[in-house]
Amino acid sequence: MSLTTSSRKQGENQPDDGASPAKPPRIKIGKSSEDSDKKGAHRRVKDVEICVPIVYGTIAFYLGRKASESQSHKWTVYVRGATNEDLGVVIKRVVFQLHPSFNNPTRVLESPPFELSECGWGEFEIGISLFFHNDICDKQLDLFHHLKLYPEDESGPQTTKKPVVVESYNEIVYPDPSENFLARVQNHPAVIVPRMPAGFNLPYPVSIESVNEREKGDTKDHPLNQWFMNFSEADELLKLAAARQQVQAHIVKLRRQLSVMDGPPPLSKQPTSYDYT
Amino acid sequence: MDAKDILGLPKNSVTQEKKSRPQKDSQRKPDGISREVYALTGGLAPLIPAIEASQLKKRPPSDEKITWQWLPFTNSARKDNLHLYHWVRIVNGVPPTGDYSFAKYNKSVDIVKYTDEEYEKYLTDPMWTKEETDQLFELCQSFDLRFIVIADRFPSSRTVEELKDRYYSVARAMLIARAPSPGDISGHPLVKEPYNVSLETERKRALSMVLSQTKQKERKEAEVLAEAKRITESRMVARGAEESELPVPSNAGPESAERAAAIPGDTVSPSSNVQHPSAAVAPSTITVDNASILASLRMLRVYLRTYALDQMVQAASSSAGLRTIKRVEQTLQELGVNLKPRVPTKAVCAEHLELRREILTLLNLQKQLQYKEAEGSSYRDGSYADTPGTPKHLSHGGDQDRTFVPDMSFAGERIGKRDQKRKAPGRLSEAPLPAHKRPRKSKAADL
Numbered sequence: 001m002s003l004t005t006s007s008r009k010q011g012e013n014q015p016d017d018g019a020s021p022a023k024p025p026r027i028k029i030g031k032s033s034e035d036s037d038k039k040g041a042h043r044r045v046k047d048v049e050i051c052v053p054i055v056y057g058t059i060a061f062y063l064g065r066k067a068s069e070s071q072s073h074k075w076t077v078y079v080r081g082a083t084n085e086d087l088g089v090v091i092k093r094v095v096f097q098l099h100p101s102f103n104n105p106t107r108v109l110e111s112p113p114f115e116l117s118e119c120g121w122g123e124f125e126i127g128i129s130l131f132f133h134n135d136i137c138d139k140q141l142d143l144f145h146h147l148k149l150y151p152e153d154e155s156g157p158q159t160t161k162k163p164v165v166v167e168s169y170n171e172i173v174y175p176d177p178s179e180n181f182l183a184r185v186q187n188h189p190a191v192i193v194p195r196m197p198a199g200f201n202l203p204y205p206v207s208i209e210s211v212n213e214r215e216k217g218d219t220k221d222h223p224l225n226q227w228f229m230n231f232s233e234a235d236e237l238l239k240l241a242a243a244r245q246q247v248q249a250h251i252v253k254l255r256r257q258l259s260v261m262d263g264p265p266p267l268s269k270q271p272t273s274y275d276y277t
Numbered sequence: 278m279d280a281k282d283i284l285g286l287p288k289n290s291v292t293q294e295k296k297s298r299p300q301k302d303s304q305r306k307p308d309g310i311s312r313e314v315y316a317l318t319g320g321l322a323p324l325i326p327a328i329e330a331s332q333l334k335k336r337p338p339s340d341e342k343i344t345w346q347w348l349p350f351t352n353s354a355r356k357d358n359l360h361l362y363h364w365v366r367i368v369n370g371v372p373p374t375g376d377y378s379f380a381k382y383n384k385s386v387d388i389v390k391y392t393d394e395e396y397e398k399y400l401t402d403p404m405w406t407k408e409e410t411d412q413l414f415e416l417c418q419s420f421d422l423r424f425i426v427i428a429d430r431f432p433s434s435r436t437v438e439e440l441k442d443r444y445y446s447v448a449r450a451m452l453i454a455r456a457p458s459p460g461d462i463s464g465h466p467l468v469k470e471p472y473n474v475s476l477e478t479e480r481k482r483a484l485s486m487v488l489s490q491t492k493q494k495e496r497k498e499a500e501v502l503a504e505a506k507r508i509t510e511s512r513m514v515a516r517g518a519e520e521s522e523l524p525v526p527s528n529a530g531p532e533s534a535e536r537a538a539a540i541p542g543d544t545v546s547p548s549s550n551v552q553h554p555s556a557a558v559a560p561s562t563i564t565v566d567n568a569s570i571l572a573s574l575r576m577l578r579v580y581l582r583t584y585a586l587d588q589m590v591q592a593a594s595s596s597a598g599l600r601t602i603k604r605v606e607q608t609l610q611e612l613g614v615n616l617k618p619r620v621p622t623k624a625v626c627a628e629h630l631e632l633r634r635e636i637l638t639l640l641n642l643q644k645q646l647q648y649k650e651a652e653g654s655s656y657r658d659g660s661y662a663d664t665p666g667t668p669k670h671l672s673h674g675g676d677q678d679r680t681f682v683p684d685m686s687f688a689g690e691r692i693g694k695r696d697q698k699r700k701a702p703g704r705l706s707e708a709p710l711p712a713h714k715r716p717r718k719s720k721a722a723d724l
Contacts, residue, residue: 049580051623131391137578171582175575231620240628243612247635254642261649 043179050174050185051192052090053082056128057167060149060225063119064160073121073149076114076224077126082169082231085190086218088112090132090172097127113219123147130172134182155197163224169231280613341367354383390450401452405443409433417444438477445472511569518572583617586626593633605636 060075067073079094081087094114096103100120107116128143148166151158185191219225220250327394353376365372391400396407416427422444428437449467456462463469490498517579570588574580594602606616614632618625 009724053622086487132579138579141579143581171622173574173582173585174330174579175577233620233622233625236618236620236622237628238626239614240618240625240632243609243614244628244635245631246612247639251635251639251642254639254646258642258646258649261646261653271415 001095005268031256044176045179046196047079047180048118048177048182050177050182052087052172052174052190053169053192054087054172055082055167055169055228055231056143057165057229058126058145058147059224060147061148062149062158062163064158064161070121071271073122074117074119074149075149076115076117077128077145077147078113078219078221079128079130079143079153080113080115080222080228082191083189084219084222084225084228086112087114087190089185089188089190090136091130092133095127095129095131099124112221115219121149123149133181135178135184136174143168143170158241165227167231181231343367344370346372347478348372350377352380354380386390388414388422388423389412389451391447391451395451395454399454400447402446410443413440413443414447436478438474438481440472441477442472470493496614514569514572517576521687524545582621582626586618586621586629589626589630590633592632594639597637601640604640608636608640609633686694 001042038068056077056079058075058077060073063071079087088111090112091112092110092174094109096107096109096116097109098118099120102118102120109116124147126145126147128145130141130143146166146170147234148164161180182193186193219228222228344367345364347362349360349362349366351360367373376544396410398577398651400410402410412432413427416430420426420430424437424441425442426436428440431440433704445467449471452465452467453459499711538712570585574585594605597605609632612632614629618629
């Protein structure tokens, strides 16, 4: 489990889509007319997929001396942007479904950051439902996360210093998004929008409100920030590439052996056909 | 301490006392059964619940005096006026009057009768002579319209349908002829639903065809139907994809999309070739297999990257057997690759799929090679028995047990060893691997 600070390079996360990694200045432009708004809400942009990398998980602290029988751990469950950007641009509401033994087990969060802290003693499966803004889609996405309180290796006593962190990386994909949605999130750092096809023009780059005015929803200065895990696409790709190389080399060798066997079997050469190198 | 203390019950519970009493009572020997018989039951509850007479509803007291007498009777269903005797229940000395109670079950069919003039007038039929028709009606009378029996007894060879047709058409013609007005008989079943010969013969032919079908034919038909269903469904998916290109999104529900996703596209046989030898990152290497999945994913307005990956993995392995799928996963683990990518970005998912495809190719090649080797060895039969690594003892069954070992510089030596090991196939799966080659990362990596 590699724990690093989350000051993670944006480029790392999106080398394939070619979205501009640098944060471009967001321009506030007045709202367009109702009419074009409506059209944009219905028209879908073909062959474009908007992608939002998210991380969801739990961080659990052992309470140490303060621990009681029913409340041994303080834990936090959250959904954050993979680069700790504000997810409020796409997610309208997050519903955490806790174990029925909790008071009021269905917790609804209407604004970012989407996180929830509780005290308890038991591990259970947390249901996380993501609801999106109206111009995106009415469907919800359901995630499940297993709350982990106790560290894997049981060596030594539990420490109050180091929490148990379990996080999962995933990407929310919106195929063929509506024009409004695309225009709204085009330059948002939490969202990966592919390069537009040549000659493609969005009707009006609409921005809901200025960033400065908005309440801060990102998790960049989050108190738990230091415990967030790093999800490196590059590492993963390297590992896969190495594995593919091995497999390909083996395939080539097997091919060669097969072709040798298929050829006429001259008796003197036969032992070499079983030479595996 | 006793159970009551643990349960927190009051010590001298009155209700407890009361409850245990009736139980004891039920254990007692009921009256009217001898002690020896009761002992045989072992005090067990009887199979048939014994109901005491006192619990039954009392019969209302009546002043009826019932006797039984041996009396003669006649049966109105008989025509011979035969006198038989039976026991009769007599209430207060008055024997019952009325018909024999079983006479009502003697049902007979009213067969239409016709005169010679009527026949000439209404019933002539080029296919039937009067004698034949008379014969038919006699048989109908004697066998109560049991046409199967009638057809069996009929002198000339006529089918059941022909007989039925003649009988019903005659009956209908007579009914119409004798009716005072057509309105009176319009509701009569003979008029309302006339007998249809051609339909009946066709129905029976179809029935006999279905019944005489062989098992193989049945299976074949089921296969054809399943295939047809698959085709229509894939067409629906295609149409759905087309519709979604329209500006107004189609209302195709998520169910249809999911169903469509469950249908694997025509997968390219993995043994045919390696399509992508380059190790370069290429998200565009999604092949035809996934076209239908992509189409159905598009119909969802939102989905998770891992959901798409799962769908594609499933489709890619749909052509492979369960065993092969397991071996692919085993190979992935041996290569130190997570079965589910830890950072499932688009590029990672594409690479992951490619890797799985290549492993499938590799496994197929191994199978081919082993097959060939087995063929060759049986051909030469033992002339190289001493050469290490000669797979002389390879049988077709052994093919499956060969595991892929990551190809390293010492591969030659390693495989040589492995061949010797194959004599004990049970141990193969435990083939030692360098510990660092399969990092069991934290579970989070598998999520």
